Amino acid sequence: MSDVGRGAEVLRVLRAVRSVRDLRPDPLPHDALVAILEAARWTGSGMNRQPWTFVVVRDRGALAGIAEASPNAGHVAHAGAAIVLVMDGDMPEITTFDEGRAAERILIAATAQGIASAIGWIPPAGRPAVRALLGIPEEKRVRTLVALGTATASGARTKAAPGTARRALDEVVRWERYA
Numbered sequence: 001m002s003d004v005g006r007g008a009e010v011l012r013v014l015r016a017v018r019s020v021r022d023l024r025p026d027p028l029p030h031d032a033l034v035a036i037l038e039a040a041r042w043t044g045s046g047m048n049r050q051p052w053t054f055v056v057v058r059d060r061g062a063l064a065g066i067a068e069a070s071p072n073a074g075h076v077a078h079a080g081a082a083i084v085l086v087m088d089g090d091m092p093e094i095t096t097f098d099e100g101r102a103a104e105r106i107l108i109a110a111t112a113q114g115i116a117s118a119i120g121w122i123p124p125a126g127r128p129a130v131r132a133l134l135g136i137p138e139e140k141r142v143r144t145l146v147a148l149g150t151a152t153a154s155g156a157r158t159k160a161a162p163g164t165a166r167r168a169l170d171e172v173v174r175w176e177r178y179a
């Protein structure tokens with residue numbers, strides 16, 4: 001493939017990243033999971049602190065427990081796996097940015113391999129349960145997970161029609177100045 005073709009393919013994958021919440025609990029290939037984790041490991045972070053540990057959860061009981069603790073992320077109960085982002089506790093502003101970058105890389109790497117994915121938010125009330133389930137110490141932060149799996153037939157369809165779920169380019173972009 002030419003460099004131009006490769007570039008177009010990368011842009012196609014980026015455009016294809018969408019939340020898919022209707023998942024089948026089939027196990028995911030180990031190599032595919034490792035490829036996703038490698039992509040996440042190479043995420044840039046503030047001062048290259050790499051303030052993360054990626055906890056891969058495949059155990060069905062643990063996935064169900066995380067779903068119970070995260071009412072908006074019920075989809076994780078049906079996932080093949082979830083990657084829970086466990087972040088260092090210091091420098092919260094930079095760490096939050098790093099967390100978002102790493103989560104997005106996980107979504108992109110999954111999409112590039114045809115694996116469906118969706119972020120799930122673990123609310124404050126659910127965090128103690130997730131800490132206990134996964135053995136996460138008090139000094140670490142936990143709030144973001146990415147559920148991964150095989151899309152069901154209905155899950156493979158995006159919630160909104162393609163091209164309708166984002167504000168228009170000229171609404172979100174200002175050239176040179178805000179106002």
Ligand SMILES: Cc1cc2nc3c(=O)[nH]c(=O)nc-3n(C[C@H](O)[C@H](O)[C@H](O)COP(=O)(O)O)c2cc1C
Binds near residue numbers: 019021118120121
């Ligand atoms: C910080 C953050 C938290 C999110 N939490 C959840 C969540 O708890 N449950 C969920 O189903 N989706 C969650 N999402 C996914 C967004 O709802 C989704 O990305 C957005 O609606 C756009 O849809 P799309 O990803 O299909 O393009 C979260 C996304 C972000 C960035």
